[in-house]
Amino acid sequence: MSLPIGELSxxxxxxxxxxxxxxxxxxxxxxxxxxxxxxxxxxxxxxIRNEMAELEALxxxxxxxxxxxxxxxxxxxxxxxxxxxxxxxxxxxxIAQINQLMKIKMSELDQILDKASKVAxxxxxxxxxxxxxxxxxxxxxxxxxxxxDAHSFILIVVASNGAxxxxxxxxxxxxxxxxxxxxxAALNELVTGLDAEQISLxxxxxxxxxxxxxxxxxxxxxxxxxxxxxxxxxxxxxxxGLDRLLQYPEFADTENLGELLGAIxxxxxILDLVSGIDGEDVNVVIGxxxxxxxxxxxxxLVFKPIRSHGKTVGAIGVIxxxxxxxxxxxxxxxxxxxxxxxxxxxxxxxxxxxKHD
Amino acid sequence: MSLPIGELSxxxxxxxxxxxxxxxxxxxxxxxxxxxxxxxxxxxxxxIRNEMAELEALxxxxxxxxxxxxxxxxxxxxxxxxxxxxxxxxxxxxIAQINQLMKIKMSELDQILDKASKVAxxxxxxxxxxxxxxxxxxxxxxxxxxxxDAHSFILIVVASNGAxxxxxxxxxxxxxxxxxxxxxAALNELVTGLDAEQISLxxxxxxxxxxxxxxxxxxxxxxxxxxxxxxxxxxxxxxxGLDRLLQYPEFADTENLGELLGAIxxxxxILDLVSGIDGEDVNVVIGxxxxxxxxxxxxxLVFKPIRSHGKTVGAIGVIxxxxxxxxxxxxxxxxxxxxxxxxxxxxxxxxxxxKHD
DNA sequence: TTTTAGCACTCGCTCGTCGTTAGTGCTAAT
DNA sequence: ATTAGCACTAACGACGAGCGAGTGCTAAAA
Numbered sequence: 001m002s003l004p005i006g007e008l009s010x011x012x013x014x015x016x017x018x019x020x021x022x023x024x025x026x027x028x029x030x031x032x033x034x035x036x037x038x039x040x041x042x043x044x045x046x047x048i049r050n051e052m053a054e055l056e057a058l059x060x061x062x063x064x065x066x067x068x069x070x071x072x073x074x075x076x077x078x079x080x081x082x083x084x085x086x087x088x089x090x091x092x093x094x095i096a097q098i099n100q101l102m103k104i105k106m107s108e109l110d111q112i113l114d115k116a117s118k119v120a121x122x123x124x125x126x127x128x129x130x131x132x133x134x135x136x137x138x139x140x141x142x143x144x145x146x147x148x149d150a151h152s153f154i155l156i157v158v159a160s161n162g163a164x165x166x167x168x169x170x171x172x173x174x175x176x177x178x179x180x181x182x183x184x185a186a187l188n189e190l191v192t193g194l195d196a197e198q199i200s201l202x203x204x205x206x207x208x209x210x211x212x213x214x215x216x217x218x219x220x221x222x223x224x225x226x227x228x229x230x231x232x233x234x235x236x237x238x239x240x241g242l243d244r245l246l247q248y249p250e251f252a253d254t255e256n257l258g259e260l261l262g263a264i265x266x267x268x269x270i271l272d273l274v275s276g277i278d279g280e281d282v283n284v285v286i287g288x289x290x291x292x293x294x295x296x297x298x299x300x301l302v303f304k305p306i307r308s309h310g311k312t313v314g315a316i317g318v319i320x321x322x323x324x325x326x327x328x329x330x331x332x333x334x335x336x337x338x339x340x341x342x343x344x345x346x347x348x349x350x351x352x353x354x355k356h357d
Numbered sequence: 358m359s360l361p362i363g364e365l366s367x368x369x370x371x372x373x374x375x376x377x378x379x380x381x382x383x384x385x386x387x388x389x390x391x392x393x394x395x396x397x398x399x400x401x402x403x404x405i406r407n408e409m410a411e412l413e414a415l416x417x418x419x420x421x422x423x424x425x426x427x428x429x430x431x432x433x434x435x436x437x438x439x440x441x442x443x444x445x446x447x448x449x450x451x452i453a454q455i456n457q458l459m460k461i462k463m464s465e466l467d468q469i470l471d472k473a474s475k476v477a478x479x480x481x482x483x484x485x486x487x488x489x490x491x492x493x494x495x496x497x498x499x500x501x502x503x504x505x506d507a508h509s510f511i512l513i514v515v516a517s518n519g520a521x522x523x524x525x526x527x528x529x530x531x532x533x534x535x536x537x538x539x540x541x542a543a544l545n546e547l548v549t550g551l552d553a554e555q556i557s558l559x560x561x562x563x564x565x566x567x568x569x570x571x572x573x574x575x576x577x578x579x580x581x582x583x584x585x586x587x588x589x590x591x592x593x594x595x596x597x598g599l600d601r602l603l604q605y606p607e608f609a610d611t612e613n614l615g616e617l618l619g620a621i622x623x624x625x626x627i628l629d630l631v632s633g634i635d636g637e638d639v640n641v642v643i644g645x646x647x648x649x650x651x652x653x654x655x656x657x658l659v660f661k662p663i664r665s666h667g668k669t670v671g672a673i674g675v676i677x678x679x680x681x682x683x684x685x686x687x688x689x690x691x692x693x694x695x696x697x698x699x700x701x702x703x704x705x706x707x708x709x710x711x712k713h714d
Numbered sequence: 715t716t717t718t719a720g721c722a723c724t725c726g727c728t729c730g731t732c733g734t735t736a737g738t739g740c741t742a743a744t
Numbered sequence: 745a746t747t748a749g750c751a752c753t754a755a756c757g758a759c760g761a762g763c764g765a766g767t768g769c770t771a772a773a774a
Contacts, residue, residue, distance in 0.1 A: 156501075156523065166513065
């Protein structure tokens with residue numbers, strides 16, 4: 001399973017790199033002749049062929065069929081991303097576009113993530129996505145309520161992860177400001193710091209006692225709170241620039257496209273995948289190499305966590321074909337994600353460290 | 358432009374109906390022989406051919422090429438939907454599924470619409486969508502605020518269309534409950550009933566006076582309010598079951614699919630289209646027959662407005678190929694949409710009136 | 715021992731041909 | 745007005761030839 005990175009001769013690395021990059025550009029299998037022509041390799045096509053055969057034996061290249069050129073395998077891409085990739089120098093235009101995004105003052109995390117994923121999509125020309133990860137054991141830190149009319153009010157919940165949710169509560173009986181004040185006071189005292197599973201019957205009974213035994217109101221409200229808590233740790237996945245997928249021939253057939261659309265539709269696989277990875281660097285998931293997510297078999301996910309005050313609050317990334325322009329995408333996401341995190345109050349990392357996982 | 362409905366002989370209608378239905382089922386051009394065989398038409402294929410030629414001259418049928426069968430044109434579908442469509446009898450299973458949806462108690466419009474569009478998609482096997490239409494001149498009917506810490510609070514806005522929006526407001530100076538109380542009181546007094554365009558400088562100045570000239574706070578808040586108001590009348594489009602598109606051969610090529618995905622991506626065309634249509638019946642938009650929405654040239658949109666307390670608050674619908682199973686889709690959406698509206702407090706329409714536009 | 719030139723071979727791709735087939739339009743007979 | 749019959753059309757699938765890009769292997773050169 002582990003890659004024999006050290007074992008690879010310098011020339012093999014160069015050849016692999018050339019093949020990956022040629023294939024990223026052209027999308028077609030690349031042959032030995034092409035390599036000799038275009039690159040600074042001084043050897044002949046026959047030598048390249050021998051090397052290519054060995055690279056294939058190592059599982060780094062694949063042949064669609066005899067007498068076609070070679071295509072990088074997933075392991076090949078992985079090796080490329082991990083060790084062969086050169087820094088991509090962002091163009092002034094790209095930097096400007098990111099900076100312009102940063103100028104737009106948006107106060108809501110959702111909006112920022114959404115916008116950022118759109119920018120990621122348009123800068124890289126792949127499909128962009130934004131994720132708010134699943135959170136475990138979200139609790140409520142504060143309740144507020146706002147009266148609408150005699151039969152309904154808005155319940156506002158501030159969660160431990162900083163999210164805010166509201167819900168329209170319609171009650172059978174009558175409510176007024178005084179009842180609401182009592183309710184919020186009781187909720188703040190009794191039902192904070194509990195996650196969805198920790199709300200027990202005793203909590204509810206204690207609450208009822210505080211609310212003069214108005215069990216209808218209490219039940220309605222508790223149901224709402226439970227619902228909101230479940231919502232809060234649900235995670236979210238938003239996709240932008242889906243139509244960009246179509247320009248890549250690997251998604252021209254229904255097979256791959258269907259798999260990917262299905263995965264996006266279901267959300268959970270991608271959500272789990274992204275939520276399961278921590279850290280602040282850009283991550284690259286190539287195909288289903290780690291076999292956990294079977295569904296995005298022929299696509300690559302690249303994403304960068306967004307952090308705020310030391311916590312991961314989301315992620316932005318792009319989805320595209322295996323032969324993704326990794327250099328560019330990594331640079332773009334790194335910069336964009338860093339800026340977004342910075343915008344959210346995260347200290348900027350000054351050292352340009354290793355960005356791979 | 359107007360269709361010569363009355364002019365069509367009974368037999369022509371029957372033939373057109375048979376062709377549309379055969380083509381919906383099979384997806385392929387249908388020939389004269391097929392009609393004579395399968396249907397109760399007593400005449401021969403030659404007669405059918407003559408009739409078909411005339412129907413084609415009327416613009417109701419099309420020929421992909423000579424020596425292929427006929428395919429309904431957009432006008433043909435339109436005529437079919439408007440006058441030839443027979444009621445679809447929903448199966449017990451479908452009814453049960455809708456009823457089950459109705460049992461799920463959800464309090465938020467967004468969730469209900471979202472869920473309903475998913476059900477629409479799964480019942481019809483087309484792509485479902487849910488829309489909250491653009492609203493003009495949304496105003497705020499009530500403000501509330503909830504303190505988070507000394508530098509931030511949550512601003513809650515109840516809009517004239519019943520929607521609720523919250524925003525995290527971070528201020529330079531310090532805030533406390535007392536300041537917030539004054540702020541909300543002032544806002545409720547001075548900045549209600551105004552839409553985004555009507556907020557003038559004098560409003561802001563009046564507000565500043567009330568807030569002891571704290572122009573920083575006032576400006577921050579007003580910017581937020583403006584943003585929220587703009588958000589509120591923005592409209593929303595959510596799509597579910599996108600992958601279902603792929604099973605229809607008309608979306609197998611990149612062309613049509615790209616157009617449709619692009620339109621969904623941009624949202625505004627579809628939003629405008631749906632927002633522009635009022636009433637409570639199911640609407641059918643076939644291709645870009647009315648030339649306003651050029652982009653969904655080869656798809657059909659069917660949607661039903663969702664009403665609550667006499668107002669249109671959203672719409673659910675499906676997107677699919679031109680040869681959509683109209684009978685089924687219309688029945689499903691009519692029933693589903695009616696139920697959702699009912700759930701939202703709209704009186705149930707008892708008379709099963711004409712459901713076409 | 716490594717590299718390279720040369721060569722036979724493979725296999726997909728593109729044409730053109732050809733027969734088949736489903737469907738048409740037209741005409742003449744009913 | 746309808747229909748049977750017939751000639752015609754165009755898509756479709758199979759077949760085969762030619763092409764070309766690319767390979768693997770071998771034997772010679774470095």
